[in-house]
Amino acid sequence: MERRDAAILGFGAGATALITGLTVWAALLLGVTAVEGGTLSAVSLAVLVLTTLAAFEIVAPLPAVAAKLGAIRASGARLFGVLDAPPSVAPPARTGLEPDGDPTVRVRDLRVRYGPEEPWALDGVDLEIPAGWTVAVIGPSGAGKSTLASVLLRFRDPEAGRVEIGGTDVTAYPADEVRALVSGVPQDPHVFASTLRENLRLARPGAEDDELWAALRRARLADEVTAMPEGLDTRVGTHGLGLSGGMVQRLALARALLASPRVLVLDEPTAHLDPDTRDAVIDDLLDAAEGYSTLLITHDLAGLERVDRIYVVREGRVIQSGTHAELSREEGWFRTVSAH
Numbered sequence: 001m002e003r004r005d006a007a008i009l010g011f012g013a014g015a016t017a018l019i020t021g022l023t024v025w026a027a028l029l030l031g032v033t034a035v036e037g038g039t040l041s042a043v044s045l046a047v048l049v050l051t052t053l054a055a056f057e058i059v060a061p062l063p064a065v066a067a068k069l070g071a072i073r074a075s076g077a078r079l080f081g082v083l084d085a086p087p088s089v090a091p092p093a094r095t096g097l098e099p100d101g102d103p104t105v106r107v108r109d110l111r112v113r114y115g116p117e118e119p120w121a122l123d124g125v126d127l128e129i130p131a132g133w134t135v136a137v138i139g140p141s142g143a144g145k146s147t148l149a150s151v152l153l154r155f156r157d158p159e160a161g162r163v164e165i166g167g168t169d170v171t172a173y174p175a176d177e178v179r180a181l182v183s184g185v186p187q188d189p190h191v192f193a194s195t196l197r198e199n200l201r202l203a204r205p206g207a208e209d210d211e212l213w214a215a216l217r218r219a220r221l222a223d224e225v226t227a228m229p230e231g232l233d234t235r236v237g238t239h240g241l242g243l244s245g246g247m248v249q250r251l252a253l254a255r256a257l258l259a260s261p262r263v264l265v266l267d268e269p270t271a272h273l274d275p276d277t278r279d280a281v282i283d284d285l286l287d288a289a290e291g292y293s294t295l296l297i298t299h300d301l302a303g304l305e306r307v308d309r310i311y312v313v314r315e316g317r318v319i320q321s322g323t324h325a326e327l328s329r330e331e332g333w334f335r336t337v338s339a340h
């Protein structure tokens with residue numbers, strides 16, 4: 001596209017200069033003949049030549065406009081594509097969660113349980129994910145970590161307390177609107193029995209291949225897909241190509257990134273991986289999460305030196321929080337687990 005535009009621009013500018021030159025010369029030649037023949041005064045000749053030059057000044061910008069035309073036409077087509085697309089969300093109860101606003105997540109005294117007789121899965125959790133930070137929530141199985149993820153993704157609502165994004169209580173907004181801002185990789189990402197392309201497009205129906213490739217590159221899966229003979233058309237899932245655990249995580253991450261979220265929630269992304277791939281995958285995930293506000297939920301310590309803050313959750317409560325260095329010094333659950 002850019003190469004073609006440059007070619008039009010170069011050719012157009014060159015052609016304009018050439019035609020201007022030729023026309024001025026022709027005007028001069030005819031003019032000089034006319035002056036010699038006495039039908040044109042010398043002053044008129046000068047005026048004629050200057051007018052010719054002035055006339056071309058008007059058309060000189062046209063090649064630049066022609067070169068831009070392709071891009072403008074493409075933007076127009078995209079715009080009409082958006083306008084023509086049926087709305088994917090039912091008319092919301094209330095709109096206004098700013099997609100470009102401050103994505104800071106604030107969890108205040110959050111309480112969640114799975115039934116009136118059940119114990120609290122989250123029992124007064126306070127936590128903050130400032131814009132652009134990576135925050136880890138670590139704790140034993142059953143601590144309430146996945147419950148926290150499901151509240152952030154609006155799959156469950158708090159029974160008490162609040163979750164705010166950019167200072168706004170998320171329960172005031174339609175779930176779809178919240179999920180456009182917060183996207184996640186679930187604890188057991190599902191690979192649908194279809195092509196890689198369709199698996200990715202779930203997050204953004206109608207996404208172009210170059211958008212899919214960009215997401216695959218960020219999720220560090222592009223090289224593997226390039227190596228597959230059928231590329232994006234490769235069938236995966238049941239009856240398809242079996243993907244390794246690490247590839248499933250990367251595919252799920254690429255899918256999450258395609259939704260262009262501001263906040264990423266990664267729920268135990270390395271739970272099913274062997275220790276050798278675990279570190280590599282967590283490194284890649286954290287690289288890809290650069291620039292997003294990220295919540296990394298984990299029960300092992302891989303990658304935790306890289307996060308900005310760690311919360312230790314146990315039985316639905318935050319029992320410790322701080323940087324990796326702080327928690328490593330502090331007496332408590334974190335140091336005990338680190339020592340093993």
Ligand SMILES: Nc1ncnc2c1ncn2[C@@H]1O[C@H](COP(=O)(O)OP(=O)(O)O)[C@@H](O)[C@H]1O
Binds near residue numbers: 142143147
């Ligand atoms: N769908 C559910 N129905 C009932 N109880 C649940 C459900 N999901 C989780 N729980 C309970 O909530 C508590 C927290 O679970 P979970 O959030 O999955 O913890 P973690 O992800 O830290 O292992 C546990 O006691 C668990 O048994």
Ligand SMILES: [Mg+2]
Binds near residue numbers: 145146147187268
């Ligand atoms: Mg869990």
